[in-house]
Amino acid sequence: MSILGTRVVRIEDPRLLTAGGTYVDDLRLPQLTGAARVTFVRSHHGHALITGVDASAALAAPGVIAVLTYQDINDIPPPPPLPEGGPPPGSEAAPLPMGGVWQEPLLAVDRVRFVGEPVAMVLTDDSYQGEDAAELVSVDYEPLPAIVDPADALAGHTLLFPDAGSNVAVAHPAGDTAFDGCDVVVSRDIVNQRVAPVPMEGRAAAAMWVDGKLTVWVSTQNAQISRFIMAGAFGLDPDAIRVVAPDVGGGFGAKVGIDRDAILVAWAARHTGRALRWVETRSENLVGMTHGRDQQHQIKIGGTRDGRVLAYRLDVLQDTGAYPRMSGFLPTLTNLMAVGPYDIAHVEAGYRVVVTNKTPIAAYRGAGRPEATAAIERAMDLFAAEIGMDPAEVRRKNLVPADKFPYQTPCGAHYDSGDYIGALDKVLAGSGYAGLRAEQARRRERGDALQLGIGVASYVEITAADAENGETARVVVNGDGTATVYTGSSPHGQGHYTAWSMLVQSDLGIPMDKVTVLHGDTDEIPLATGTYASRSLQLGGMAVHKADLEVKEQARRLAADMMEASEADLELDIDRGLWHVRGDPESSKTWAEVASHAGSDGLVAAVHFTEAQPTFPFGSHVAVAEVDTETGKVTLVRHVTVDDAGIVVNPVLTEGQRHGGIAQGAAQALLEEMVYDADGNPLTGTLADYAAITATELPSFELLVSETPTPVNPLGVKGIGEAGTIGATPAVQNAVIDAVSHLGVRHIDMPTTPARVWAAIKEARNSQ
Amino acid sequence: MKVSMTVNGAAVDAEVPDRTLLVHFLRDVAGLTATNVGCDTTSCGACTVLLDGQSVKSCTVLAAQADGHQVTTVEGLANGDGEMHPVQRAFHAEHGLQCGFCTPGMVMATVSLLAENPRPTEEEVRTGLEGNLCRCTGYHNIVRAVLAAAEGGDI
Numbered sequence: 036m037s038i039l040g041t042r043v044v045r046i047e048d049p050r051l052l053t054a055g056g057t058y059v060d061d062l063r064l065p066q067l068t069g070a071a072r073v074t075f076v077r078s079h080h081g082h083a084l085i086t087g088v089d090a091s092a093a094l095a096a097p098g099v100i101a102v103l104t105y106q107d108i109n110d111i112p113p114p115p116p117l118p119e120g121g122p123p124p125g126s127e128a129a130p131l132p133m134g135g136v137w138q139e140p141l142l143a144v145d146r147v148r149f150v151g152e153p154v155a156m157v158l159t160d161d162s163y164q165g166e167d168a169a170e171l172v173s174v175d176y177e178p179l180p181a182i183v184d185p186a187d188a189l190a191g192h193t194l195l196f197p198d199a200g201s202n203v204a205v206a207h208p209a210g211d212t213a214f215d216g217c218d219v220v221v222s223r224d225i226v227n228q229r230v231a232p233v234p235m236e237g238r239a240a241a242a243m244w245v246d247g248k249l250t251v252w253v254s255t256q257n258a259q260i261s262r263f264i265m266a267g268a269f270g271l272d273p274d275a276i277r278v279v280a281p282d283v284g285g286g287f288g289a290k291v292g293i294d295r296d297a298i299l300v301a302w303a304a305r306h307t308g309r310a311l312r313w314v315e316t317r318s319e320n321l322v323g324m325t326h327g328r329d330q331q332h333q334i335k336i337g338g339t340r341d342g343r344v345l346a347y348r349l350d351v352l353q354d355t356g357a358y359p360r361m362s363g364f365l366p367t368l369t370n371l372m373a374v375g376p377y378d379i380a381h382v383e384a385g386y387r388v389v390v391t392n393k394t395p396i397a398a399y400r401g402a403g404r405p406e407a408t409a410a411i412e413r414a415m416d417l418f419a420a421e422i423g424m425d426p427a428e429v430r431r432k433n434l435v436p437a438d439k440f441p442y443q444t445p446c447g448a449h450y451d452s453g454d455y456i457g458a459l460d461k462v463l464a465g466s467g468y469a470g471l472r473a474e475q476a477r478r479r480e481r482g483d484a485l486q487l488g489i490g491v492a493s494y495v496e497i498t499a500a501d502a503e504n505g506e507t508a509r510v511v512v513n514g515d516g517t518a519t520v521y522t523g524s525s526p527h528g529q530g531h532y533t534a535w536s537m538l539v540q541s542d543l544g545i546p547m548d549k550v551t552v553l554h555g556d557t558d559e560i561p562l563a564t565g566t567y568a569s570r571s572l573q574l575g576g577m578a579v580h581k582a583d584l585e586v587k588e589q590a591r592r593l594a595a596d597m598m599e600a601s602e603a604d605l606e607l608d609i610d611r612g613l614w615h616v617r618g619d620p621e622s623s624k625t626w627a628e629v630a631s632h633a634g635s636d637g638l639v640a641a642v643h644f645t646e647a648q649p650t651f652p653f654g655s656h657v658a659v660a661e662v663d664t665e666t667g668k669v670t671l672v673r674h675v676t677v678d679d680a681g682i683v684v685n686p687v688l689t690e691g692q693r694h695g696g697i698a699q700g701a702a703q704a705l706l707e708e709m710v711y712d713a714d715g716n717p718l719t720g721t722l723a724d725y726a727a728i729t730a731t732e733l734p735s736f737e738l739l740v741s742e743t744p745t746p747v748n749p750l751g752v753k754g755i756g757e758a759g760t761i762g763a764t765p766a767v768q769n770a771v772i773d774a775v776s777h778l779g780v781r782h783i784d785m786p787t788t789p790a791r792v793w794a795a796i797k798e799a800r801n802s803q
Numbered sequence: 804m805k806v807s808m809t810v811n812g813a814a815v816d817a818e819v820p821d822r823t824l825l826v827h828f829l830r831d832v833a834g835l836t837a838t839n840v841g842c843d844t845t846s847c848g849a850c851t852v853l854l855d856g857q858s859v860k861s862c863t864v865l866a867a868q869a870d871g872h873q874v875t876t877v878e879g880l881a882n883g884d885g886e887m888h889p890v891q892r893a894f895h896a897e898h899g900l901q902c903g904f905c906t907p908g909m910v911m912a913t914v915s916l917l918a919e920n921p922r923p924t925e926e927e928v929r930t931g932l933e934g935n936l937c938r939c940t941g942y943h944n945i946v947r948a949v950l951a952a953a954e955g956g957d958i
Contacts, residue, residue, distance in 0.1 A: 051903035317844065727847075736941065
């Protein structure tokens with residue numbers, strides 16, 4: 036029996052549990068012995084001109100090696116000019132600043148545009164000295180009016196980039212769509228608020244230059260992309276750069292590529308000739324690492340009184356923060372997935388991207404798709420409420436039926452496979468939906484203070500959106516019969532070592548404990564993309580699988596030669612990892628024997644696997660919330676999900692991905708928000724203020740199984756990393772609103788804090 | 804100042820600046836890097852260790868306060884044969900960790916929790932671990948791991 040699909044516990048864990056991981060701050064390499072510490076001096080203003088920097092006091096402080104400002108950056112090429120035809124949308128694969136008038140400098144030049152922007156670097160012998168000395172760097176600021184609200188950005192009275200002449204970085208506004216023939220049309224403005232990714236390990240980098248070669252250890256999802264970004268920034272041949280991603284303590288999209296802060300650490304290592312290390316504090320992380328979401332949606336939905344949706348319009352205003360990194364790209368994904376899992380004839384979606392004096396926005400678990408799902412799932416509930424129909428029933432009437440796949444959407448997506456109605460019915464049955472509605476009715480009848488809300492969300496999402504970029508793998512069977520996998524995918528908690536070892540065991544019969552997986556070192560794996568967009572298994576895993584099969588065919592030829600049999604007669608006994616001639620089990624050769632026969636090159640296959648198109652996982656969630664109508668307090672009491680991402684290689688790992696995503700989705704729906712005051716000061720800039728969700732605020736989750744294979748790749752697999760946030764966020768939000776809908780509440784923006792829930796109840800009561 | 808403590812059963816003595824935090828003493832002086840720093844407001848619990856058997860957030864204890872005391876980190880949990888502690892085994896079996904960064908603190912907080920309450924309910928587990936943040940697991944499998952470790956009864 037194949038090991039695929041079985042519950043295998045992780046091979047990564049014993050090391051992490053007994054010795055701890057080796058994150059950037061844990062590296063005790065000889066090359067980094069005595070590495071100086073980098074501490075950034077960051078802007079305390081949301082928007083200001085810099086009129087002077089005085090480092091003299093800092094330079095006199097104990098342990099200070101150097102204080103560096105933009106004036107020291109005189110040894111790298113100028114940034115590329117703005118391409119013809121305006122700024123291109125950013126790319127998730129390469130979150131470079133847009134350049135030209137929107138150029139994001141490495142260190143602030145003459146102005147700062149967000150609290151947390153790097154202004155100077157202090158190099159010291161140790162980190163305590165760095166914190167002291169950074170306080171002594173005196174920066175003179177002339178404050179400018181800050182733009183915090185995207186509406187003010189549109190008004191344009193203050194410009195963040197005067198040369199741009201506008202705060203609008205990209206504009207593709209939604210057109211009009213036909214709402215003719217609709218009995219009912221509902222419009223609403225909703226907010227998908229700004230949240231902080233908060234990986235438990237913040238950003239970190241170490242760097243050294245020796246003999247013209249740069250080595251950078253960085254906490255990243257993409258060592259190879261980081262290498263090319265730095266090659267461009269420094270005007271270097273990529274071969275002069277080695278990037279290593281050691282253990283990475285979570286990423287969630289915010290560690291795609293490499294940030295300006297870490298690029299600066301590499302630059303400063305060359306500039307000063309010192310090995311350097313930078314590990315940000317959490318308070319830095321909350322303002323310096325990119326944030327996620329921050330879209331305002333205008334939604335409009337129309338249909339018939341019997342529940343058929345005929346038209347939908349979504350207009351997205353993306354607040355991209357101070358610099359347009361990849362957030363030109365994020366709303367394109369929101370637009371692409373705007374119609375969700377529904378068969379709606381008329382759909383229009385558009386977006387504008389504006390700059391504001393806040394931390395730049397980039398990918399955060401879901402990256403544009405949770406926003407799309409949140410919008411249409413709220414729209415569905417608003418429509419259902421307007422026509423007085425059960426929200427699950429409205430969804431069932433409009434989901435794309437299973438016999439319509441592959442399905443081309445009006446938004447331009449090509450859905451590969453699915454059974455959306457099946458997923459909805461399964462989660463309704465699994466949650467006991469009818470019983471929940473009955474309990475809700477009883478509580479409403481009794482007028483209980485503690486009301487029950489049931490939130491439904493159906494979704495489809497896109498994974499491996501850049502399928503054409505593919506992923507690399509090299510599989511080697513060594514002379515001792517062990518295997519080594521060099522993977523382009525880069526783990527930061529997902530369990531790649533376990534999953535890839537399972538693939539090798541399944542394909543070649545080499546047991547998992549004889550498989551070594553290597554990743555994230557560009558000297559070993561120069562060409563790769565890395566991890567984002569739930570692409571690992573379907574691209575990186577497929578590349579391993581394909582390399583396995585190539586190695587297997589090489590081995591077949593060798594074994595045939597060794598056993599003087601025809602290749603067609605050679606069989607691999609996967610259970611025992613032995614080659615033998617068909618019908619003659621005694622004639623066996625081990626992998627060690629075959630690999631030893633392979634000559635100096637050994638048994639090796641290198642693959643770059645690409646997919647013809649992305650894949651589209653789907654599912655349905657039911658959230659159950661109790662809301663105290665007297666205080667507004669919300670308790671998420673149950674969360675039941677169907678998340679279908681095709682064939683499952685290891686249920687333990689996919690369940691873990693679903694759990695984590697559900698929690699982050701619930702966190703956005705219930706608690707988390709990056710809040711700024713009118714001057715652009717973050718009010719949630721520490722973990723004492725930012726409401727990162729804890730164990731007490733969540734229930735255990737109820738996961739249901741569904742596996743609909745995709746025809747897009749031979750393993751039939753899709754991505755599972757982001758499904759949780761995409762499905763859970765609207766399900767939980769809908770549950771909270773549903774709990775108080777009988778009081779006249781139609782909508783509450785996220786996060787649905789007690790204050791907001793209480794205010795919504797009060798407002799609804801007052802208007803009745 | 805001179806600080807002396809016993810870490811995972813071994814004596815560690817060093818001259819350190821007065822303001823040295825216990826977590827930095829453990830990482831930089833004792834060379835035990837499993838204990839991580841995840842925040843600067845005593846919120847996340849990644850740095851949790853045992854001080855004389857009680858869990859503390861080692862970012863909020865001065866090394867000087869641990870002078871003369873016993874400290875246990877996750878590196879010191881396995882027995883002399885290298886066999887994992889029941890809590891470590893339960894985290895492994897239940898997939899109670901992903902990126903691993905919160906894990907040493909989460910495991911030490913669990914050891915302390917189960918020492919105080921050997922048979923906690925799920926709610927007691929969740930309350931007991933409120934001071935430890937995890938961003939990967941949604942806490943689901945951590946809670947299962949703690950309950951499984953308690954069920955095993957060999958803590």
